[in-house]
Amino acid sequence: MSEIVLKTEGLTKHYGGVHALQDANFELKMGEHVAIMGDNGAGKSTFVRQITGVERRTRGKILFYGKEVNFDGPLDAREAGIEAVFQNLALADDLDVPDNLFLGREIIKFNLGPFSILDYKAMRKATQEALVRTAVKIPNIRNPIRNMSGGQRQCVAIARTATFHSKLTIMDEPTAALGVQETAQVENIVRTLKEAGEPLILISHNMRQVMDLCDRIVVFRRGRIVANLKKEETDGQDVVAYITGAKTQPEYEGAA
Amino acid sequence: MAETAHGVGGLKYDHSKRARPPEINVLIALVLIVLVFEALGALLMDQSFLFDTRGRFDSIFNEARLKIIILQVAIIGIIALGVTQVIITGGIDLSSGSIVGATAMIAMSFAQVAEVNGSPNPKAIFGPWAMDLPVTVPILVGLACGVIAGGINGALIAYTKIPPFIATLGMMVSARGVAKWWSKGNPISFPTDEYAAIGAGMTPVFIFIFLAILFHFILKYTVYGKHTYAIGSNEAAARMSGINVARHLVLVYTIAGVLAALAAVVLSAKNLTAQSGMGIMYELDAIAMAVIGGVSLSGGRGSIIGTCLGALIFGVIISGFTFLRLDAFYQEMVKGAIIVGAVVLDQWRQQRNASKS
Ligand SMILES: Nc1ncnc2c1ncn2[C@@H]1O[C@H](COP(=O)(O)OP(=O)(O)OP(=O)(O)O)[C@@H](O)[C@H]1O
Ligand SMILES: [Mg+2]
Numbered sequence: 001m002s003e004i005v006l007k008t009e010g011l012t013k014h015y016g017g018v019h020a021l022q023d024a025n026f027e028l029k030m031g032e033h034v035a036i037m038g039d040n041g042a043g044k045s046t047f048v049r050q051i052t053g054v055e056r057r058t059r060g061k062i063l064f065y066g067k068e069v070n071f072d073g074p075l076d077a078r079e080a081g082i083e084a085v086f087q088n089l090a091l092a093d094d095l096d097v098p099d100n101l102f103l104g105r106e107i108i109k110f111n112l113g114p115f116s117i118l119d120y121k122a123m124r125k126a127t128q129e130a131l132v133r134t135a136v137k138i139p140n141i142r143n144p145i146r147n148m149s150g151g152q153r154q155c156v157a158i159a160r161t162a163t164f165h166s167k168l169t170i171m172d173e174p175t176a177a178l179g180v181q182e183t184a185q186v187e188n189i190v191r192t193l194k195e196a197g198e199p200l201i202l203i204s205h206n207m208r209q210v211m212d213l214c215d216r217i218v219v220f221r222r223g224r225i226v227a228n229l230k231k232e233e234t235d236g237q238d239v240v241a242y243i244t245g246a247k248t249q250p251e252y253e254g255a256a
Numbered sequence: 257m258a259e260t261a262h263g264v265g266g267l268k269y270d271h272s273k274r275a276r277p278p279e280i281n282v283l284i285a286l287v288l289i290v291l292v293f294e295a296l297g298a299l300l301m302d303q304s305f306l307f308d309t310r311g312r313f314d315s316i317f318n319e320a321r322l323k324i325i326i327l328q329v330a331i332i333g334i335i336a337l338g339v340t341q342v343i344i345t346g347g348i349d350l351s352s353g354s355i356v357g358a359t360a361m362i363a364m365s366f367a368q369v370a371e372v373n374g375s376p377n378p379k380a381i382f383g384p385w386a387m388d389l390p391v392t393v394p395i396l397v398g399l400a401c402g403v404i405a406g407g408i409n410g411a412l413i414a415y416t417k418i419p420p421f422i423a424t425l426g427m428m429v430s431a432r433g434v435a436k437w438w439s440k441g442n443p444i445s446f447p448t449d450e451y452a453a454i455g456a457g458m459t460p461v462f463i464f465i466f467l468a469i470l471f472h473f474i475l476k477y478t479v480y481g482k483h484t485y486a487i488g489s490n491e492a493a494a495r496m497s498g499i500n501v502a503r504h505l506v507l508v509y510t511i512a513g514v515l516a517a518l519a520a521v522v523l524s525a526k527n528l529t530a531q532s533g534m535g536i537m538y539e540l541d542a543i544a545m546a547v548i549g550g551v552s553l554s555g556g557r558g559s560i561i562g563t564c565l566g567a568l569i570f571g572v573i574i575s576g577f578t579f580l581r582l583d584a585f586y587q588e589m590v591k592g593a594i595i596v597g598a599v600v601l602d603q604w605r606q607q608r609n610a611s612k613s
Binding site for chain 1: 474477478479480482483485486488489490492493494495496497498499500504507556557
């Protein structure tokens, strides 16, 4: 087995004329937690969408555990072991918490192809357990998601990632809408992943959080990677300088 | 349930105050409408609408009228079961009435008897080889028509990404064309006894009830149902969760087509004849039943139970008008108003939901 979990080479995504992501060379090692930072519209979410197969990349190579992969969709990526919390929360508003947690991978009682019978009881039980583990407060898990607060919705999405063991977890701004306690909970989940040696890509605008949780910071600016910083060798001010464009690492020169 | 029951995370949660299912509101509406007709009956006609006040029947109900009501809605109700699923995915199906027409014509031409009163069947479509066939043949032919028409609808919507409104509008026009072309506009009559039995007496009602229970179960307890709601609720989320949305939509529209085809078989069996104009406007009646029953046109919400109640409301209103001896054109005017009213109600519900969150 290779020591490299994920590697992208020249990963590029254009939306018509918009160069949302340009020649991204990225590497993630076994057990490593990497933060991606950058201003709004820098291409962070775009990067995640290419890796998880949500969109078709314009060009570039993606290697997952040393093997080149071409995911046809997020299910493909998930089957390969990549769990993602997307920024725009992939939740179905009219369904309840267990339904959302297990959407697309329902527990079934009898296999009848598309008409397989659902095992509601097992899914509810697993949901309770997942929510207890993440300390999420939801009065009634059988309420439709529509009636829940933004933070509760976010917690459901995160609980979903934490429920299924994965070879790589990606979280796109998981705590953006959360209160103090819930943020702390999510950060605890991230720490458990670290202890378990599960690799993680965390997109966040929260400098303190990134410094607390991650080993390395990759900075995106206008669709390009402009810095790759070890936590020990940098500080908040330094990172901000890269984000705003005051600084660019020599090896990424000519990028911005 | 105990008042102190706790939800996950320790928030107090009172089970007894759980929001009541929306179907309850539809049921209340049904009861209210019946009461209105009862009051009008007492006032204007000096007789009861649904109850037996003259001792003509064994039970307290006016069985004859009840039977007419459910028989009337049973056939369009079968269509509405499919339309409900389509609308829950956030789509619409305008083609079901025309699929009924085309399927009735095609299926009926495989259900004919060779001889009527000793002379050859005057309405024969095919030669002797297609006469007196076992009843499974016209049924299977009919279902195949539904699979093809519904499958084309679904494939157009899923793979060319044209709006369901346009795709099924095209099918509505084309399938009606097929119905007219099939026998050059001539009616097709004289089915075998076995075929006629499908539509005889209360059989259509039993078929409808069976299908309603079946699809209630499928929508509530199977992966298919879950994905149907998920797609209508948030198609992007469904896709990101790994649901094959295109394949699922093809399946949903195919099932809707098959149900329309089944309705065609039952209808032609009941009428003992098929005509190219059969099923005109049925698609709107079916959509109306679903919408009245609380199925949201924006997708994600609704149920088979709701649609069945919607179908009953529909039947009660139609038969209430007959009961009050109002002319058919009043019925149509009011029908239109009911459909629009149900959609307005749905919009209100959504705005209230939106302002809450
Ligand atoms: N589907 C799309 N079509 C066209 N342009 C798009 C599309 N998706 C993203 N973009 C553009 O690509 C650029 C990068 O967007 P992206 O969502 O990756 O930003 P981000 O770094 O995640 O920002 P934020 O911090 O606000 O989440 C933006 O300029 C955005 O407008
Ligand atoms: Mg983003």
